[in-house]
Amino acid sequence: MDSAHYIDIVLVGGGHAHAQVVKMWGMNPLPGVRLSLISPSSFTPYSGMLPGLIAGHYSFEQSHIDLRRLCHWAGVRYISDRALAVDTENKAVILSEQPDLPCDFLSLNNGITPDLSIDGAQEFAIGVKPISNFYQQWQTVLQQEEAGIISVVGAGVAGIELSLAMAERLDKEKRTANIQLIYPQPELLPDAPSKLRQTLSHALKAYDIECLPGYRVTQFTQDTIHGETPDGEALRLYSDFHLLCTQAKPAQFARESGLKCDEQGFILLNDALQSVSHPWVFAAGDTAQQANHPRPQAGVFAVRQGPILFKNLQAIAQGKALHHYTPQKEFLKIISLGKRSAVASRGQKAIARPGLSAALVWQWKNHIDQKFMARFRKLPVKKMGNPHGRPLTLDLPDGNILPDMHCEGCGAKVSADTLQNTLRELSDSPALDVEQLPEDAAQLSLPSTSTLLQTVDSFYGLVTDPHLQGRIACLHAMSDIFAMGAKVHSAQALITIAHAGENIVKRDLKRILQGILFELERHQAKLIGGHSSLADSNSIGLVVNGYKASGPTLLKNQLQDGDHLILCKALGSGIIFAGEQQGLSQGPWIDAAIEPMLQSNYPAAQLALEYRASACTDITGFGLGGHLLEMLRDSSLCAEINTAHLPLLDGVSTLLTQKVRSSLSPKNLRTLRPHANHSIDNTAAEILADPQTGGGLLIAIAAERSSELLERLNDQGYRRSMCIGRVKTKHKHHLELLS
Incomplete structure (x- = not known):
């Protein structure tokens, strides 16, 4: 077991493709492979239902996938954090709140961000992406007595749909608002079929949405939009709420991380959804572009890429041939019209069959969306997975075989090399007492006239994130010292790591220790020793030493009548x-x-x-x-x-x-x-x-x-x-x- 190597695959972002990968992984886990998902939010939106959410047709829960619940069901490790960059040299993800997360293979499906290059956009405008930010701002608008003037800048499909959805919601609540749709093109969707443009134009007029074609926005202030009219005159529009629906762009960290990107910054992929510059990195959805098959950013491609991505992540972990994906050139677009009605087109043709009313098209769209979301709501009853992969016998690409038997007693210890290498990597931490660690027992030097306090506690792996496990376990154990009004002096840790390959054991041990050291450091205490072992799951115990100088001590049994x-x-x-x-x-x-x-x-x-x-x-x-x-x-x-x-x-x-x-x-x-x-x-x-x-x-x-x-x-x-x-x-x- 000590020489065996497990595969660590990390997914960054909870987009449509990754949600499918997690679901499919839960149904078909790969022994000897651990899958982790990084997302700053446990709820991820399904973009197809966003207009319905804004219009009030769907609740927040109905239009979002619960990533944490999905990961727990699938046996996938969930890490609540934001990815800042990829360390391509060391194969790791740089996180906002936690230490870098190493991996063997990486997949990116973290969407796009709004283009806030217009002067004042960052301070005074709100982008549609990420949807969570926009939805929160929309709730603020709904709570106001008067919605005022709402300006939507950008008349692509998203801008039109959201204008209609907001108008429908405000109309249902009998609220007055002026919605203006501002765009630089001379007409709506100039490349779309004429019948589709006519239908959308009629829907906008029905809601009294003012269209301002040919208007170029150059600046946002708190209550004003500046720019140029079609005649070249200065534009000055009053607005209470500025919504940006202009062309979004991918997160900059891909290019800054050294991944090869196209001119717009989208990660360039081969036909197997691999980065053309770093084959250990995969990507899907709006953040990427296939070099041989460029397509517009649309949710339909992320949905189609999900199953291929799942197959290829499992294939590359086993050293097998990868599958290729060729996206279709034309795809179905169904555009919501505010009420429970919609219009459909494919390529340059609007779908207008006899008897196919706007209400029926909306029902068609609703059926497609609900069917997709049902995959993640109605999870089959199954035994909860192990985030390390089941420890079964598996032939790996490097020729190692993972055994399914584990030693117990002293034979269950983490190897000396793994332990020493991990401690060496953490030696810069001020909370690690490197002088005490080699000894069989620690020597404590407490402040004079102080009283020694000691407590012990243990913590089972309540969460799958090892760094959080370490932090929570440390705070939980120290709390008994705090409750007496005392300070923590030092601690010894008893850490049990789930059986896995030596690389996984080392990574988990390091992240648990980093979590423990983080809390000890911020409480001016030190880690002075401990014990590590292997078992079926992660658990953490700590013996905590505290001290109380002169003055009162808080005790639990000194209650007074009337307190x-x-x-x-x-x-x-x-x-x-x-x-x-x-x-x-x-x-x-x-x-x-x-x-x-x-x-x-x-x-x-x-x-x-x-x-x-x-x-x-x-x-x-x-x-x-x-x-x-x-x-x-x-x-x-x-x-x-x-x-x-x-x-x-x-x-x-x-x-x-x-x-x-x-x-x-x-x-x-x-x-x-x-x-x-x-x-x-x-x-x-x-x-x-x-x-x-x-x-x-x-x-x-x-x-x-x-x-x-x-x-x-x-x-x-x-x-x-x-x-x-x-x-x-x-x-x-x-x-x-x-x-």
Whole structure:
């Protein structure tokens, strides 16, 4: 196993082609190959449904593919980040937030960006791409009492469709708005069939959309568009909302990375969808152009390229011949007309068969779009995949064979070479104590007059991104130190890596350590040693050393009668991730659950000290109810909790109605129920029993200082902080729940 080499394939972007690759990979995984997807957003839009989304025909969820859910189902590693460039020399992707991500093969399907070269466009205009930015701005327009004047610059198909879609939405809501369509051409779509132009012109007139042909825009200001009229006179148009639908361009990082591109910056590909300059790089969709078959940028090509890309990524990983793709010269265009109507054309012919009304064309388009999206909504029931590829026997191109048996005990250790090489590569980190690492045990030198604190915790691979695993595990383990108002001094890590090829093991070990070192460094602590091993999945444990100088220490069992109880983070992470296991949690819910896990509890604990809190603990595996019982144990006090004030993560309420709960929840409930009053309902019980990863602090503080502490916590970024109840003399139960 140690000499075996796994293949690492990375997909950048969640476009139409890559979404299909992930789906097809989930149905036919390749043993010995790990597939990863990098995307800054877990929801990716399907461009064919954008006009319907803007017009209000589809919801946001109906018109977007949930990449995180899809990747989880397919056993594909999901990395939430933005790709900045490709390191073609070292075969790695340079990321915005994380360390560079190495790979063996790379595929790019990250779309195009708006051309913001017009003066003032970056400050005052919004491009249609990326769609997420435009949609957010459109929601702002819809919330205003008056939409005002909306200017659409560019009368290509996208500009016309969006003008009609916005007009339809505003008309349905009985809102008044003036929409003006501005374009430099003397007429709409001059290269399109005359019948198609006539139909579109009639639709625009029906919505009173003002067309301004021959107008050249040269500058945007906050409320004005400047340029030239067809007669060469100065143009000055008032506008409340500037929308750019001009020809978009590919991301610049492709050319800056050294990939060969055409004059416009699109990656040049051969017929196998490989970069003509770097054969280990593939691409698809709007970001690329086939050298032998140039075509206009259109979603239909990305959809058609998806299956070919999937086959070629699997083929190149196995050293097999690649498939060629020749795009069709003419393709079907179906253009939405605002209402549930549409017009169709292919090449230079408008499709106008007898009886084929605009409503029927729209139904045709809707059927095509819904059929495509159903591939990603209705995922077959299957055993969740392993993001490393199943460890089965596989003949690889270099002649190695991956065994399906793994040693245990001390034979399950990561190899010495892998460990030492990884640590050597990380030796520049100020959080790595390189002098301590070679020794069998670490020597601690604490500040004089301080007290040594020590805790241990472990973290199973809740997320598939090793860097995030390291960060979350480190913060989770350090939280017990923070909850006592102390500082972290050092840590030792126990890291288990999933069985895979030595290259994959080294890459995962390095990224986990980078995540751990990132958090230790920002808390002025060091990694002083640890142990690494191999098993069936990634897991991380940390022994954390802390110290407390003179002054009060926050303890959990010092509650005082009359104290207010302040919870610093929202609840429900156990429910959210249990929902992910069942394919029920939406990607944005997972994103929202991870965000507070990456928020340190140290500032909150320091504020608790500053405001002389009575007691403090962090909410983790036993849930809010279990940890609150620990605070009340052997006391004559009880906690009165207003369950309506419990802050919940996005999606928790929905999942509770679907009977989703963590596997630890029933055990926590058995502990909780005998100590709670009989008014506790099932919903409240599930929330109180839900185990938290990286949960917030629960702070008990005198009532007169509660409001000010809440205000300070909010200023420090704990925006879901809430006073959830109070401490009072015990009557019968330790927990009294109010609905």
